[in-house]
Amino acid sequence: MQYLTSEQIDAIDAELKNAEINYSHLPEDLLDHICCDIEKYLNDGLNFNEAYQSVFDKIGINGLKEIQEATIFYVKLNLMKMKKLMNFMALIGGISVTAGMFFKLMHWPGGGIVLTFGFLFLFLGFFPAALMNLRKELEQKFFSAGFLIYLVGFLTFVITGAAMIFKMMHWPGGGLLVSASMILLFLIFFPVLFFKIVRTEKNRIVNLSLVLFAFLFAGFITVSNLNSARNVSNVFQYEDLTAELAYYKEAMKTQASSTVFSEAEYTASLKLFNTLNTDIEDLKSLILNDRKDIYELNFRLNHFSLLEDVYDSRLIALKEEIEAYKQQMLKLAGNSKDLSILINALFNTEDYQLEYYHRPWIERKFDRSYVGKLTSLQQLQKYIYQTQYEVLRYQVLNSSTPE
Amino acid sequence: MKNKISSELLKGSLKPIILKLLKEQGRMYGYEITQQVEELSKGKIVLTYGALYPILHKLENDEIVITEQEIVNNRTRVYYKLTPKGSEKSVEKIREMEAFLQTLGILFKPSPNVGLCNT
Numbered sequence: 001m002q003y004l005t006s007e008q009i010d011a012i013d014a015e016l017k018n019a020e021i022n023y024s025h026l027p028e029d030l031l032d033h034i035c036c037d038i039e040k041y042l043n044d045g046l047n048f049n050e051a052y053q054s055v056f057d058k059i060g061i062n063g064l065k066e067i068q069e070a071t072i073f074y075v076k077l078n079l080m081k082m083k084k085l086m087n088f089m090a091l092i093g094g095i096s097v098t099a100g101m102f103f104k105l106m107h108w109p110g111g112g113i114v115l116t117f118g119f120l121f122l123f124l125g126f127f128p129a130a131l132m133n134l135r136k137e138l139e140q141k142f143f144s145a146g147f148l149i150y151l152v153g154f155l156t157f158v159i160t161g162a163a164m165i166f167k168m169m170h171w172p173g174g175g176l177l178v179s180a181s182m183i184l185l186f187l188i189f190f191p192v193l194f195f196k197i198v199r200t201e202k203n204r205i206v207n208l209s210l211v212l213f214a215f216l217f218a219g220f221i222t223v224s225n226l227n228s229a230r231n232v233s234n235v236f237q238y239e240d241l242t243a244e245l246a247y248y249k250e251a252m253k254t255q256a257s258s259t260v261f262s263e264a265e266y267t268a269s270l271k272l273f274n275t276l277n278t279d280i281e282d283l284k285s286l287i288l289n290d291r292k293d294i295y296e297l298n299f300r301l302n303h304f305s306l307l308e309d310v311y312d313s314r315l316i317a318l319k320e321e322i323e324a325y326k327q328q329m330l331k332l333a334g335n336s337k338d339l340s341i342l343i344n345a346l347f348n349t350e351d352y353q354l355e356y357y358h359r360p361w362i363e364r365k366f367d368r369s370y371v372g373k374l375t376s377l378q379q380l381q382k383y384i385y386q387t388q389y390e391v392l393r394y395q396v397l398n399s400s401t402p403e
Numbered sequence: 404m405k406n407k408i409s410s411e412l413l414k415g416s417l418k419p420i421i422l423k424l425l426k427e428q429g430r431m432y433g434y435e436i437t438q439q440v441e442e443l444s445k446g447k448i449v450l451t452y453g454a455l456y457p458i459l460h461k462l463e464n465d466e467i468v469i470t471e472q473e474i475v476n477n478r479t480r481v482y483y484k485l486t487p488k489g490s491e492k493s494v495e496k497i498r499e500m501e502a503f504l505q506t507l508g509i510l511f512k513p514s515p516n517v518g519l520c521n522t
Contacts, residue, residue: 003476003477004476004477005477006477009477009478023460024460025470025472025481026456026460028472028478028479028480028481029433029456029459029481030452030456031478031479032432032433032434032475032478032479032480032481033432033433033434033437033452035476035478036434037434058451059452063452063453066453067452067453067456067457070453070456070457071456071457071460073457074457074458074460074461075457075460075461075464077461
């Protein structure tokens, strides 16, 4: 039996290196196989050059490269299919989430459904698929130390995703999920990820997931908080309400001297009105803290208000006063249907109740930013002026009709 | 030339052939597998490099075989061996192949001459 010398083996090895064969242990496989083939020819009586030539003739000009390509293709066949599916899911999920958020922002119907659909696609489709692919690419066992960080990352993504959906759909338990995801994100995920990125070279799938996730996260913050944007819109609302309030105040003056249908009842209502008005003014100045500039308030982030607690006794008292005022005004509205409807609508102090969602009136009105609270108060003040004016006008008209 | 079986027909059977050989022989290296196949098939099945290595690497990737490397005659020789999971898988694959061959046997049995059976 004749064996190849080291020099001859090196010559074949050089040929493999020249063809850039470097996948896994394919170079060793091929080197040994080619050597065996050549040795077989040598034993059949050929010399080294002839044997070498016949073997490489069989392989072909680009044969070595083709073998490597075929091997890689065959091994990664499933992975490639999965990657295509993954890209598709990322695309669909991303588009749905973006569209859903836009719908939500514009208060168009269907936003919640599209958003939930998008989130489900990403968190049940894309991220698990990315995780599987990552495991294969890293060639690690699922529950090994090296893969633990990715598992934790995945868990963080899922919990954060669930928190987003719960918060947006106002399902119960959203607050808890948000806290959990915040802890996972900022105490575990981001520090670990930071060290990982610093220490190792970049990985495409991780980066893709990360970018997508950071995007979603930023989107979530924007949609769920929107504090500054909301404040700006509240300022505009406040301005509008101030103008309307001024209008009703002026209108009331012109009617004040006229005779009224039921004098005693009206005087009683004026008393309630005045108390309510003073209380609202007090609360307003409490929030404004003697500052007349609402724009300044808007940008004072750490503004401390005595009305921080929604269930402040003053606010509860305000609610009761409103209810009393409402009853009195309904009496004065008499049998005017339009007026009753108006009064009932303006002073509806019932809680907001949906199938899965309950929010007390007081929270809806006052669990807001400072500017938001101010706007609610301004609105109530406008409502009492408006009601007072409308009722007065009705009374005046009715008292003059009989004559 | 020898009467070789076309690659079209061989396509799905190479994997079971390799698995069966590994099951019977324990561990084998690439060249050994081609030699065995050629010998057992009396030269009718010739495994090329391009057919053999994609399958072996895929089997390794699917954790059906594992590899061991040894230095033999101044070069590294890569041996392939079935894993416990691969052993079960190979039994399954071989059985599947046998069933397939039986079915083919039925389908390709020379049809009885109807004329001769006439009484």
